Amino acid sequence: MTSIRAGLPRYEDAVSRFRIEDEIARLDGDPATGINAYVECCGRHTGQDRLALRAISAGGELRLFSFDDLADMSGRVANMLKGLGVGPGDVVAGMLPRIPELVALILGTWRIGAVYQPLFTAFGPKAIEHRLGYSGARLVVTNPANRGKLDEIEDSPPIATILGPNDALPQGDIDFRAALAAASPDCEPVMRKGEDLFMMMSTSGTTGLPKGVPVPLSALLAFGAYMRDAIGLRPDDVFWNIADPGWAYGLYYAITGPLLLGIATTFNEGAFTAGSTYEIIERLGVTSLAGSPTAFRLLLAEGPEAAAGVKGRLRVVSSAGEPLNPEVIRWFDTHLAAPIHDHYGQTENGMMVNNHHGLAHRVRAGSSGFAMPGYRMVVLDEAGNELGPNQPGVLAVDIANSPLRWFDGYHQVETPAMAGGYYRTGDTVEYEPDGSVSFIGRADDVITSSGYRIGPFDVESALIEHPAVNEAAVVGVPDPRRTEIVKAFVILAPAYQGSPELAEELAQHVRKRLSAHAYPREIDFVAELPKTPSGKIQRFLLRKAEVEKRKL
Ligand SMILES: CC(=O)SCCNC(=O)CCNC(=O)[C@H](O)C(C)(C)COP(=O)(O)OP(=O)(O)OC[C@H]1O[C@@H](n2cnc3c(N)ncnc32)[C@H](O)[C@@H]1OP(=O)(O)O
Numbered sequence: 001m002t003s004i005r006a007g008l009p010r011y012e013d014a015v016s017r018f019r020i021e022d023e024i025a026r027l028d029g030d031p032a033t034g035i036n037a038y039v040e041c042c043g044r045h046t047g048q049d050r051l052a053l054r055a056i057s058a059g060g061e062l063r064l065f066s067f068d069d070l071a072d073m074s075g076r077v078a079n080m081l082k083g084l085g086v087g088p089g090d091v092v093a094g095m096l097p098r099i100p101e102l103v104a105l106i107l108g109t110w111r112i113g114a115v116y117q118p119l120f121t122a123f124g125p126k127a128i129e130h131r132l133g134y135s136g137a138r139l140v141v142t143n144p145a146n147r148g149k150l151d152e153i154e155d156s157p158p159i160a161t162i163l164g165p166n167d168a169l170p171q172g173d174i175d176f177r178a179a180l181a182a183a184s185p186d187c188e189p190v191m192r193k194g195e196d197l198f199m200m201m202s203t204s205g206t207t208g209l210p211k212g213v214p215v216p217l218s219a220l221l222a223f224g225a226y227m228r229d230a231i232g233l234r235p236d237d238v239f240w241n242i243a244d245p246g247w248a249y250g251l252y253y254a255i256t257g258p259l260l261l262g263i264a265t266t267f268n269e270g271a272f273t274a275g276s277t278y279e280i281i282e283r284l285g286v287t288s289l290a291g292s293p294t295a296f297r298l299l300l301a302e303g304p305e306a307a308a309g310v311k312g313r314l315r316v317v318s319s320a321g322e323p324l325n326p327e328v329i330r331w332f333d334t335h336l337a338a339p340i341h342d343h344y345g346q347t348e349n350g351m352m353v354n355n356h357h358g359l360a361h362r363v364r365a366g367s368s369g370f371a372m373p374g375y376r377m378v379v380l381d382e383a384g385n386e387l388g389p390n391q392p393g394v395l396a397v398d399i400a401n402s403p404l405r406w407f408d409g410y411h412q413v414e415t416p417a418m419a420g421g422y423y424r425t426g427d428t429v430e431y432e433p434d435g436s437v438s439f440i441g442r443a444d445d446v447i448t449s450s451g452y453r454i455g456p457f458d459v460e461s462a463l464i465e466h467p468a469v470n471e472a473a474v475v476g477v478p479d480p481r482r483t484e485i486v487k488a489f490v491i492l493a494p495a496y497q498g499s500p501e502l503a504e505e506l507a508q509h510v511r512k513r514l515s516a517h518a519y520p521r522e523i524d525f526v527a528e529l530p531k532t533p534s535g536k537i538q539r540f541l542l543r544k545a546e547v548e549k550r551k552l
Pocket residue numbers: 120121122242243244247248249250271272291292293294295296320321322345346347350351450451452453516517518
């Protein structure tokens with residue numbers, strides 16, 4: 001039967017360049033000669049005067065950091081952590097913007113064999129409390145802009161704060177900069193095994209709160225493969241992935257991936273705007289850009305004149321998080337002279353199906369690409385049978401035949417998606433006879449907005465915390481800019497009347513409590529919600545009605 005890699009070079013040819021089996025043997029070997037993520041992403045690239053990070057501050061100042069600089073900074077972080085009693089396997093959380101200290105924190109955490117947990121800076125106390133709760137983090141590192149949110153959570157771990165020149169140290173906090181200045185830069189890395197964790201991510205589901213996604217060190221192989229084969233990263237590239245490292249695509253492929261290959265990455269601390277993006281591409285001479293379709297649609301919305309200055313500069317552009325519209329592909333070709341390729345992945349397992357820049361194959365508009373070498377991807381029907389071309393079903397990883405697969409189930413939560421020898425992604429696709437995948441949609445109620453994955457249950461629970469809300473149902477509705485936006489249907493408590501002011505108040509409540517990116521941009525006040533006889537809200541009916549309404 002045709003498989004989802006028919007269009008790629010033979011698996012053996014594609015992977016021989018980095019000898020997967022040898023690498024896996026190394027990762028599973030003796031802990032004494034095992035693996036350390038700091039060594040892979042920094043230690044082995046030192047002493048060569050190699051650039052590791054171009055960091056543009058919120059004020060526009062560019063600072064350059066070599067791998068030696070990061071080795072020094074991360075050694076100090078590692079010694080600070082050791083001094084606090086943090087050891088191998090312990091979790092250290094970071095809630096920081098895109099600043100150099102973030103990379104030092106991550107590398108320093110890995111250096112002592114500890115596990116890094118990202119907390120997106122837009123999160124409110126509810127989202128933070130849940131994540132710190134299940135990870136059992138031993139320390140959280142943050143800055144004054146985010147520090148206040150930690151006062152609103154119960155049982156916060158100790159806090160280290162990175163102070164600006166005019167900031168006072170909150171009582172009880174560790175002064176991060178002072179601690180680093182006092183610490184030694186020398187720290188012997190703690191070697192681990194491939195199965196040991198080095199990141200604790202989180203992902204949103206339909207029915208419950210976000211779940212922890214443990215990431216073992218063996219995932220480094222898959223991250224490296226994505227950078228080489230899909231992004232097609234070359235030593236002469238100037239690489240910029242604009243995704244925030246508070247999420248998987250940013251942490252895996254804006255920090256870990258390029259550094260793993262010994263190639264510099266780029267941080268822009270400032271908020272995303274089309275103007276600043278063009279300015280940075282020109283200023284740094286960016287040749288390889290990665291981001292989400294929402295960001296690319298915002299570039300397009302600025303018009304061709306804004307793009308003219310950087311036309312022909314970008315060698316390759318990589319897109320992830322949402323399906324890429326053919327219109328964006330055509331526009332990038334015409335106005336930026338840049339090939340933009342759609343890549344598909346998840347927090348669980350990272351990127352898996354790509355239109356690879358680094359492997360020669362045909363790219364069909366509207367396709368998510370081919371299975372990455374190291375993965376056998378299949379399409380399953382509801383009974384778990386593998387389907388052939390042009391038959392819609394759930395995209396899944398064939399576990400036994402995917403040596404780069406690393407996701408083994410959620411943290412302390414049952415993982416039905418792993419049953420029967422497959423990991424089911426929850427995304428509905430079909431594949432063409434040439435083996436390329438066409439994305440159809442989510443098989444469940446998870447919302448994809450601006451490349452973020454948002455769990456409806458999470459938003460509903462934040463809404464019902466408000467005294468005006470008796471019941472809430474949350475769905476994703478189509479949106480030309482953000483793919484989907486969050487829409488809430490709310491049954492009010494008897495004493496309340498629906499009004500635009502109340503809708504705004506509820507939106508702001510979710511923004512502040514849960515996250516600035518996950519709030520409902522539309523709210524309808526309703527008298528009842530569609531339910532099954534057992535009382536379960538039928539979100540699909542609400543979504544279907546919204547889709548129909550928007551077609552009119
Ligand atoms: C395997 C994978 O992981 S795949 C991909 C993972 N997903 C991603 O990487 C996400 C990609 N998306 C993005 O990077 C952004 O959405 C962009 C750059 C495309 C567009 O950014 P923006 O439109 O500026 O805002 P964004 O969508 O991030 O945020 C939504 C809201 O949250 C706010 N927000 C975002 N970050 C923060 C923050 N750190 N603090 C406070 N508010 C914030 C924004 O101001 C915005 O508010 P608004 O609705 O009033 O405008």
